[in-house]
Amino acid sequence: xxxxxxxxxxxxxxxxxxxxxxxxxxxxxxxxxxxxxxxxxxxxxxxxxxxxxxxxxxxxxxxxxxxxxxxxxxxxxxxxxxxxxxxxxxxxxxxxxxxxxxxxxxxxxxxxxxxxxxxxxxxxxxxxxxxxxxxxxxxxxxxxxxxxxxxxxxxxxxxxxxxxxxxxxxxxxxxxxxxxxxxxxxxxxxxxxxxxxxxxxxxxxxxxxxxxxxxxxxxxxxxxxxxxxxxxxxxxxxxxxxxxxxxxxxxxxxxxxxxxxxxxxxxxxxxxxxxxxxxx
Amino acid sequence: xxxxxxxxxxxxxxxxxxxxxxxxxxxxxxxxxxxxxxxxxxxxxxxxxxxxxxxxxxxxxxxxxxxxxxxxxxxxxxxxxxxxxxxxxxxxxxxxxxxxxxxxxxxxxxxxxxxxxxxxxxxxxxxxxxxxxxxxxxxxxxxxxxxxxxxxxxxxxxxxxxxxxxxxxxxxxxxxxxxxxxxxxxxxxxxxxxxxxxxxxxxxxxxxxxxxxxxxxxxxxxxxxxxxxxxxxxxxxxxxxxxxxxxxxxxxxxxxxxxxxxxxxxxxxxxxxxxxxxxxxxxxxxxxxxxxxxxxxxxxxxxxxxxxxxxxxxxxxx
Numbered sequence: 001x002x003x004x005x006x007x008x009x010x011x012x013x014x015x016x017x018x019x020x021x022x023x024x025x026x027x028x029x030x031x032x033x034x035x036x037x038x039x040x041x042x043x044x045x046x047x048x049x050x051x052x053x054x055x056x057x058x059x060x061x062x063x064x065x066x067x068x069x070x071x072x073x074x075x076x077x078x079x080x081x082x083x084x085x086x087x088x089x090x091x092x093x094x095x096x097x098x099x100x101x102x103x104x105x106x107x108x109x110x111x112x113x114x115x116x117x118x119x120x121x122x123x124x125x126x127x128x129x130x131x132x133x134x135x136x137x138x139x140x141x142x143x144x145x146x147x148x149x150x151x152x153x154x155x156x157x158x159x160x161x162x163x164x165x166x167x168x169x170x171x172x173x174x175x176x177x178x179x180x181x182x183x184x185x186x187x188x189x190x191x192x193x194x195x196x197x198x199x200x201x202x203x204x205x206x207x208x209x210x211x212x213x214x215x216x217x218x219x220x221x222x223x224x225x226x227x228x229x230x231x232x233x234x235x236x237x238x239x240x241x242x243x244x245x246x247x248x249x250x251x252x253x254x255x256x257x258x259x260x261x262x263x264x265x266x267x268x269x270x271x272x273x274x275x276x277x278x279x280x
Numbered sequence: 281x282x283x284x285x286x287x288x289x290x291x292x293x294x295x296x297x298x299x300x301x302x303x304x305x306x307x308x309x310x311x312x313x314x315x316x317x318x319x320x321x322x323x324x325x326x327x328x329x330x331x332x333x334x335x336x337x338x339x340x341x342x343x344x345x346x347x348x349x350x351x352x353x354x355x356x357x358x359x360x361x362x363x364x365x366x367x368x369x370x371x372x373x374x375x376x377x378x379x380x381x382x383x384x385x386x387x388x389x390x391x392x393x394x395x396x397x398x399x400x401x402x403x404x405x406x407x408x409x410x411x412x413x414x415x416x417x418x419x420x421x422x423x424x425x426x427x428x429x430x431x432x433x434x435x436x437x438x439x440x441x442x443x444x445x446x447x448x449x450x451x452x453x454x455x456x457x458x459x460x461x462x463x464x465x466x467x468x469x470x471x472x473x474x475x476x477x478x479x480x481x482x483x484x485x486x487x488x489x490x491x492x493x494x495x496x497x498x499x500x501x502x503x504x505x506x507x508x509x510x511x512x513x514x515x516x517x518x519x520x521x522x523x524x525x526x527x528x529x530x531x532x533x534x535x536x537x538x539x540x541x542x543x544x545x546x547x548x549x550x551x552x553x554x555x556x557x558x559x560x561x562x563x564x565x566x567x568x569x570x571x572x573x574x575x576x577x578x579x580x581x582x583x584x585x586x587x588x589x590x591x592x593x594x595x596x597x598x
Contacts, residue, residue, distance in 0.1 A: 105380065
């Protein structure tokens with residue numbers, strides 16, 4: 001999949017997020033949209049996964065440590081073929097296999113249940129550790145929120161990953177700069193993120209999380225590093241792709257109403273056409 | 281009693297892990313800087329490549345174990361009960377319990393018999409915390425034989441499990457050819473007709489001692505070792521409650537949330553078709569107070585959980 005195809009796929013993923021959250025009348029669009037390009041790249045380019053064999057023991061693993069952004073995760077999985085895209089609108093509804101936060105025993109393709117912030121990186125470390133112990137080739141990816149790294153357990157896990165040189169682990173921080181109560185720097189300053197991970201013996205890469213060239217480059221560098229886990233700190237815009245949601249903490253955990261829903265879909269259609277532009 | 285062999289169940293835990301290590305190649309043991317005390321060090325010495333020290337970070341150890349379990353390898357995690365069920369409670373609930381992962385929690389140094397370390401380390405609520413997690417099996421072995429059998433059962437049974445071990449040496453009471461350990465099956469140690477004593481852990485041997493004292497007074501106590509608090513052996517509880525009509529529970533735990541609660545809930549909820557009379561339940565344990573420093577034996581005596589103390593409490597209640 002080339003860059004343009006990835007960009008188009010990311011529009012599909014964003015559309016799935018909006019439809020799911022609108023249908024659920026609740027959920028977390030802001031952080032789903034900020035990570036939509038990352039979800040897209042992971043599931044359409046980076047990760048060795050097979051929707052027809054989601055439990056393959058040799059597959060790459062993904063842990064959504066910031067589990068509340070499940071709509072983005074589910075949309076990527078659905079678009080990748082793990083389950084029907086139409087089912088995204090069952091999100092958060094009674095009896096749905098698309099729970100408010102990821103559940104590995106309910107949803108095809110979900111490798112770890114998560115949602116209580118701070119816990120996912122530890123699980124990813126466990127997966128990576130056993131892969132290392134058993135000389136497996138699989139790689140493990142964990143996605144954290146920037147607010148989430150205020151949780152102490154993240155740093156317990158980071159210390160362990162660095163100490164054990166888990167080079168098969170990539171910890172990604174979605175640095176959209178906002179958490180529920182406001183800017184991450186105002187609520188409880190997390191900066192500098194990169195220096196913190198460096199101090200925990202990570203191979204640290206700073207990128208723009210909406211630029212597929214930079215994302216691709218970061219993962220290539222992660223694979224080259226053989227003696228450290230990698231941390232990718234990606235600068236993103238919360239709510240990215242929907243104008244009225246961008247960079248607004250208020251859209252952390254709120255669903256669009258019917259009017260906003262229509263505007264959002266129109267914007268995504270316009271973005272799709274812009275990407276296709278004259279080159280189609 | 282002086283010639284009775286005594287072994288701490290934490291030793292049983294470490295020894296059982298080492299024995300199982302020779303028999304089963306695919307499982308890991310994690311600890312949080314307490315391998316010498318929890319006795320996972322015995323396993324570490326025999327199988328260093330399968331032992332991971334996570335450092336003093338129990339929450340992370342719990343999450344790491346969850347991640348390992350998702351890859352198909354069973355894993356034991358170990359620390360003192362306070363930190364293996366309390367410090368990491370929410371990690372156990374959400375990262376192990378909710379996904380129902382194959383992680384075995386070996387919690388040592390439970391209860392007041394931690395002794396001199398005092399209240400901060402005397403976990404008296406672990407059974408309550410673990411028991412309400414859906415799908416979690418909870419076992420409180422009474423001696424070396426039972427503890428080792430429990431560890432074997434843990435490895436050969438799928439799903440999350442909490443096992444409670446002690447620091448202090450306790451008499452070996454199940455060393456007989458008829459003893460059989462089965463998860464969820466209580467063991468009747470003494471037939472009786474007047475009252476029933478349900479006990480587990482270090483309190484089983486003490487309850488047996490109390491039964492002897494009661495016999496001197498003409499009270500014939502039935503003693504049942506309820507090593508599995510969850511799933512509780514409901515049939516055994518109801519059958520004995522129906523038979524004697526008067527129930528006592530004894531445990532090295534708060535009287536809320538542990539064995540006493542499980543037994544009382546079961547008896548209260550029993551339909552008339554299986555229990556057709558009112559059965560009073562007296563819960564013996566630690567009642568709404570923290571522990572304190574002191575030698576284990578003296579603490580057991582102070583909190584009336586030794587044979588004489590249990591006897592005294594039962595006599596007072598009858």
